[in-house]
Amino acid sequence: MTSTVVVLDADHPEGVLADPGVPLVRIDDQGLTRGDGVFETMRVVDGQVQGFATHHQRLEASARLAQLPAPSAERCRAAVRTALAHAAPGGDGGLGAEHSVKVVVSRGTPEGGPWSWVVVSPVPESTFRQRREGVAAVLLPRGHDPAHDSGYPWLLPGAKTLSYAINMAALRHARSLGAEEAVFTAAGRRVLEGATSSVVCARVRDGRRVLVTPEPSHGILPGTTQATIFGAARRDGWELGYGPLYPADLMAADAMWLVSSVRLAVPVHTLDQQPLPVDPELTRLVTGWLAAA
Amino acid sequence: MTSTVVVLDADHPEGVLADPGVPLVRIDDQGLTRGDGVFETMRVVDGQVQGFATHHQRLEASARLAQLPAPSAERCRAAVRTALAHAAPGGDGGLGAEHSVKVVVSRGTPEGGPWSWVVVSPVPESTFRQRREGVAAVLLPRGHDPAHDSGYPWLLPGAKTLSYAINMAALRHARSLGAEEAVFTAAGRRVLEGATSSVVCARVRDGRRVLVTPEPSHGILPGTTQATIFGAARRDGWELGYGPLYPADLMAADAMWLVSSVRLAVPVHTLDQQPLPVDPELTRLVTGWLAAA
Numbered sequence: 001m002t003s004t005v006v007v008l009d010a011d012h013p014e015g016v017l018a019d020p021g022v023p024l025v026r027i028d029d030q031g032l033t034r035g036d037g038v039f040e041t042m043r044v045v046d047g048q049v050q051g052f053a054t055h056h057q058r059l060e061a062s063a064r065l066a067q068l069p070a071p072s073a074e075r076c077r078a079a080v081r082t083a084l085a086h087a088a089p090g091g092d093g094g095l096g097a098e099h100s101v102k103v104v105v106s107r108g109t110p111e112g113g114p115w116s117w118v119v120v121s122p123v124p125e126s127t128f129r130q131r132r133e134g135v136a137a138v139l140l141p142r143g144h145d146p147a148h149d150s151g152y153p154w155l156l157p158g159a160k161t162l163s164y165a166i167n168m169a170a171l172r173h174a175r176s177l178g179a180e181e182a183v184f185t186a187a188g189r190r191v192l193e194g195a196t197s198s199v200v201c202a203r204v205r206d207g208r209r210v211l212v213t214p215e216p217s218h219g220i221l222p223g224t225t226q227a228t229i230f231g232a233a234r235r236d237g238w239e240l241g242y243g244p245l246y247p248a249d250l251m252a253a254d255a256m257w258l259v260s261s262v263r264l265a266v267p268v269h270t271l272d273q274q275p276l277p278v279d280p281e282l283t284r285l286v287t288g289w290l291a292a293a
Numbered sequence: 294m295t296s297t298v299v300v301l302d303a304d305h306p307e308g309v310l311a312d313p314g315v316p317l318v319r320i321d322d323q324g325l326t327r328g329d330g331v332f333e334t335m336r337v338v339d340g341q342v343q344g345f346a347t348h349h350q351r352l353e354a355s356a357r358l359a360q361l362p363a364p365s366a367e368r369c370r371a372a373v374r375t376a377l378a379h380a381a382p383g384g385d386g387g388l389g390a391e392h393s394v395k396v397v398v399s400r401g402t403p404e405g406g407p408w409s410w411v412v413v414s415p416v417p418e419s420t421f422r423q424r425r426e427g428v429a430a431v432l433l434p435r436g437h438d439p440a441h442d443s444g445y446p447w448l449l450p451g452a453k454t455l456s457y458a459i460n461m462a463a464l465r466h467a468r469s470l471g472a473e474e475a476v477f478t479a480a481g482r483r484v485l486e487g488a489t490s491s492v493v494c495a496r497v498r499d500g501r502r503v504l505v506t507p508e509p510s511h512g513i514l515p516g517t518t519q520a521t522i523f524g525a526a527r528r529d530g531w532e533l534g535y536g537p538l539y540p541a542d543l544m545a546a547d548a549m550w551l552v553s554s555v556r557l558a559v560p561v562h563t564l565d566q567q568p569l570p571v572d573p574e575l576t577r578l579v580t581g582w583l584a585a586a
């Protein structure tokens with residue numbers, strides 16, 4: 001892979017560069033045997049991590065719920081710096097040289113205990129293509145409303161853990177239906193979130209400009225990208241709405257996006273095989289907010 | 294660790310012995326980054342795998358749901374044989390020399406693809422102590438009834454995946470409450486299953502002998518150990534019941550066990566800080582059924 005890996009190490013404040021082409025993880029690492037760890041993904045533009053403080057706070061929140069130690073912001077920043085210094089050139093989608101950064105905390109082996117690493121990779125052309133061309137998505141029931149988990153810390157509500165098997169299975173199922181993305185729904189087809197993204201849609205009518213996202217809950221991961229978009233939109237005079245959102249609302253919107261840190265705002269051009277309006281100007285506006293953040 | 298690891302390998306029908314003390318897994322293995330894999334745990338007594346065919350069938354079912362290749366029964370058996378030939382002596386809890394065997398299928402790296410391995414470990418004294426002395430357990434809400442997931446293959450209902458972060462968090466929460474085990478409940482406190490086990494309880498009254506387990510559903514992992522117990526109990530003239538079970542039913546039972554492949558039947562002596570009756574004779578009976586299976 002073209003990624004650069006730096007392992008955080010108490011004795012090396014800058015982290016330790018590792019060869020990602022060789023095994024680095026023991027077979028009894030609980031990140032592997034139990035999906036027992038947390039992570040955070042960030043975007044880097046021209047060497048600058050976007051929204052680092054917000055992401056690090058969310059990493060700390062995930063780690064706290066999972067009773068894992070989160071590396072300090074300073075150590076994370078230093079490790080990312082080391083990785084970037086050795087990384088392949090960033091991808092160029094017209095917004096600068098872009099990398100993705102993933103920070104992972106695993107519970108490690110029973111003897112060795114928790115450890116952390118960062119992985120820096122050039123943003124691939126496939127991501128730029130999704131931003132430009134959009135994606136087809138399907139709505140898939142989540143089986144339950146994750147908000148029902150919110151009062152129970154042992155269900156890790158809102159934590160971004162390594163236990164993503166269901167999200168990955170949903171994406172495979174979407175692909176088997178000819179789509180690229182899956183959007184989860186609760187009872188009554190109420191829209192929740194994408195398998196690895198948040199949902200945002202826009203309505204622009206009679207001079208009113210409204211951005212809507214499903215109601216935040218402890219069961220839906222708090223979307224840092226969605227929050228950035230909403231902050232900029234508010235300053236720009238948009239009205240903001242927080243669900244509930246149903247498929248009919250998405251169908252009636254003037255634009256729908258799946259938003260996440262590295263992909264930014266990816267337009268959904270097809271939902272459950274129905275065409276959705278795509279508005280390149282609105283996408284440029286939203287992307288501009290994110291690029292300026 | 295005192296485990297023995299054998300990696301399944303197309304070129305080596307007996308598998309390849311690996312040193313578990315050194316890293317064997319790449320950092321971009323999707324078993325690690327996404328908890329994207331499936332596994333099965335089995336018990337070995339005096340070198341004989343208990344219920345291999347049933348476990349291999351469940352591994353195949355898990356793998357099918359996750360769209361992963363399951364290694365053939367023949368290759369699994371051969372790898373287990375290789376591992377056992379190099380394993381440390383089995384633990385001795387009075388039922389022979391016991392090992393646990395874990396078979397794992399991970400989705401692997403994006404380039405390398407899925408791979409499998411087996412881990413053989415002596416059953417530790419802590420397991421024998423749990424069988425003898427029992428455990429304290431707490432009831433913890435699961436947030437939703439996993440049966441609601443059952444119609445949706447992309448939620449991997451009934452698959453034993455590597456995404457166990459919530460189960461591990463529930464066990465940590467149980468320990469923070471002074472207990473050793475967690476039992477999940479659905480709405481109305483209906484009993485579902487242990488964090489890593491099935492629930493079975495016994496009522497023996499007025500000459501009637503009844504074993505009860507929560508109603509099987511696609512949301513609860515089909516318990517191979519529970520099924521073995523029920524099969525033997527039926528032959529022995531017991532009545533069998535399939536839930537629903539509520540906390541009051543557990544409190545009124547003459548014995549409650551958490552059952553799983555390696556632990557066999559572990560008596561629950563305390564539930565939510567309330568003492569439960571423990572019946573060593575019943576435990577011996579149930580354990581005997583499992584040992585003879």
